[in-house]
Amino acid sequence: MPRARLGRFTKPMSKVFSYPKSEKLKNKKTIDLLFSEGKSVSKYPLKLIYAQTAPFFNTQIEAGVTVPKRNFKSAVTRNRIKRLLREAYRINKQEVFNNTEGRFAFLFLYLGKEVPTFKQVEKGMKVVLQRFFEAEITQNRKK
RNA sequence: UAAGCAGGCUACCUUAUCGCUCUGGCGGUGAACGUCAGAGAGGAAAGUCCGGACACCAUAGUGCAGUAUAGCGGGUAACGCCCGUCGUUCCAUUUUAAUUUCUAUUAGGAUGGAAAAGGACCAGUGCAACAGAAAGCAAGUACAGUUCGGCUGUAGUGAAACCAGGUAAACUCUAUACGGUGAAACGUCACGUAAAUCGGUGUUUGAGGGCUGCACGCCCGAAUCGAAGGGUAGGCGGUUCGAACCUUUGGGUAACUAAAGGUCUAGAUAAAUGAUAAGGAGCCCCGAUGUAUUUCGAGGUGUACAGGAUCCGGCUUAUUGGCCUGCUUUUUUA
RNA sequence: GGCCCUGUGGCGCAACUGGAUAGCGCAUCUGACUACGAAUCAGAAGGUUACAAGUUCGAAUCUUGUCAGGGUCA
DSSP: OSSSSSGOOOOOSSSSTTTGGGBOOOOOHHHHHHEEEEEEEEEEEEEEEEEOOSSSSOOEEEEEEEETTTTOEEEEHHHHHHHHHHHHHHHHHHHHHHHSSSSEEEEEEEOSSSOOOOOHHHHHHHHHHHHHHHHHHHHHHHH
């Protein structure tokens, strides 16, 4: 563990609504982990797959975004939906940072078959994150 | 002024807030991070249909096989691309001749435009449904003519009929070009496992490899091939200055090219250009005025096709609106 | 990013060295048989051979270009 400095865990909070490169979910292993063992909550047209990961890197949450090629053939519309999803996560992620303990990996899937507006995506994002909190709280109480 | 055709250019804008990637400066030992400044998708970035650059494989070698192209000349790094030109076919206009009351038909010439994968059945092999005597090496119907010789002409079937027949986007032949594999190439650093198990072949009598379909030749060569199984699937370089773009002058019918001057113009990697709000160009529709252009008011829309992934030159396909140039036809005025 | 393959009724397949009505099985519909159903028998419908252009007298077949689907790679 050469580069893991656990004391550096907290990020500076000056840029609240940012979504830099280091918070993006890139590692193929963790993505495989998400699909095999991750739990999910969904609110059409969004679906959130999440899993707890080891506290290894500096970031608290890694998040990724996916739009299936099967539903959207054009690369332009796929890029647009991914941008909308990223934007919605960027604006609403602060609640997650304030209300959770531990590290998580997120993957947002878009399941709809039509191009949404930003308001639809943001509404779905808020609901999905709320359901994520509820699921986590009930799990903690069971423990 | 309007319409059509051909070619070229362009790709909505402004403000505010929040945000993304890269580069440079400063702070920071360094990384992270902060801050300031700058840069940040296309005409097709697409399809991957051709041609190259570049990298590795012998210094890329020989023969066969295979693939591609096809009048002639030029351009180019190269091309299946582009330009010019010849012939062919089609269309339009015009003209001549014959027939005809006219319309029109046939044949020939001229002008303009368009299209196309446009070598060779005088090397050989194959193919041709139905119809037809006969569709390829053998035969033959009817009528007419006749120098009486299966000599000549006509008719009928058919897309094609006796003729050196048709057919090569049939095999093939001729000429020319092409070695193979492709940035998941290739180099390098790091992490990690199994130097284990089973079976085959082999060490100068040479296994196997050098990703070519085969043969030869050349090089490396002591281990190697297969099965099942285990590990890693990360970083950096290649990677953006290039057959680059712009302007002027000269050469060329043109495609294009030479010289001089100037410019720096994306480098992401689960993949950067976005979101929200307001407003304005533009477009559409409705109403009023009006011969019409226009003007005023209200509403809608505020864009089509579409996102770099090593890089260039083409081709093909998708596509909305605006602007410019040329040609043709038409209207008005003088 | 590169390379390769395939498109024929609703489904699975034939016909592919060009020759005319594109065929077979299952499924569908109608009728018969039966008290009713299944099975069986008889009959019918359903195709612009993925789309577009070309070569040819003639194209599912040959050529080219689009579109759709699938496979493969360190």
